[in-house]
Amino acid sequence: MLDTIFNHRSIRKYKRDPVSGDLLHTILAAGTRASTTGNMQVYSIVVTKDELIRKQLWECHFKQEMVLQAPVHITFCADFNRFNKWCELRKAVPGYDNYLSFFTAAIDALLVSQNVCLAAEEKGLGICYLGTATYNARRIIDILKLPKGVVPVAAVVLGYPDEAPGKTDRLPLESVVHHETYKDYTPDDIDRIYAEKESLPQTLELLEVNQKETLAQIFTDNRYKKKDNIYFSKEFLDVIKEQGFMNNE
């Protein structure tokens, strides 16, 4: 298993080969062994193979080519709908229409997603997380027919890899780990932490292509812009409310 964890790469090119039902079953079962709050399992896993539905999802995920290619699209959802229905049928009054419950269910769903991804990789499949599940949550809710009490929090595409990319760089371990309590970063710390990343050949190429002075500017000005973040923040908070998780009074 450590090998699988340490060899993780996000795969962005997939073969058309389907993933067998048995294999998917094993992977999804592995998902459900993740820790879950109070053993409530307040999540759902929506597995989409249908090409037409996947094409609709592809539009939600900013039309990334791999979303069309990969034969399996999995949407991990925070889900109190099933649990609430159970409570109501068992003479119990559920009080899970609030933000804490949403966040609890989101944690559940995300731990499941990571188990599913590792099990898939262990079995020779490739995966890629789509960070965009929260951006266009409302459209995903429409496409996947998610009822009240259900919010998508992560999506993953999955299939047999058609590329073998190298490992992505990471910051030095000691820069993301704090001992005992948090030690805030001095400007010297920041310089040291980011030195390797900033001197990578691909970073220099990015600066050239994007005509930017620093790598940080590529994040703030091109990739993750304040204007977009604000727009999608409002959207996602609205969705959380519409799905019934903001009754906090």
Place this chain on the structure above:
Amino acid sequence: MLDTIFNHRSIRKYKRDPVSGDLLHTILAAGTRASTTGNMQVYSIVVTKDELIRKQLWECHFKQEMVLQAPVHITFCADFNRFNKWCELRKAVPGYDNYLSFFTAAIDALLVSQNVCLAAEEKGLGICYLGTATYNARRIIDILKLPKGVVPVAAVVLGYPDEAPGKTDRLPLESVVHHETYKDYTPDDIDRIYAEKESLPQTLELLEVNQKETLAQIFTDNRYKKKDNIYFSKEFLDVIKEQGFMNNE
């Protein structure tokens, strides 16, 4: 690795044996191989071994005995502080003080946490998630000295197991997996899904001890009460705002 995933148990009794620095290093490094949004690594991992600090954290986590026992306490945090500081030192203007950025960083932190837990279990350690990290986030922020831009989203205790519990039951796989789109649950579905859980010996014992008619009532009336959920929802939303993640206009 599949064995490790399928053999997961939450461990609630720990030996006093310390966890070596080398082993911890491997486990934490495994954490950082998890997928991360745009390779930004917007998380931090706070590893606490000091007994006095762990005792303070124990109070935040509703004084669960295992928190005192386990020699290592890890708090996983959504963290844009480091990234923002980098941007500011590189002539870039970060726009990550909004809810979407918080949630993105929370996803990052949670995927790391699951990698860390699986790596630990693979190496013979036991783990237990503390669902209470979000409940008392403000106190954890004080104890761990988390600056603005940093919010704890999960905590885990870790050490050598001093018990060998059986596997926890799970709902039938087909009840948490949906094919193509979400199929909502009928009352019959709910009856079928929960039948096994409701007839477990430990469920019957719980009903007896708690003098309740249904298992669902134990959740709604005892374990996860509306009043508490509302209180902690407000608290956590306030913390997210105080830590600088609610500038959505």
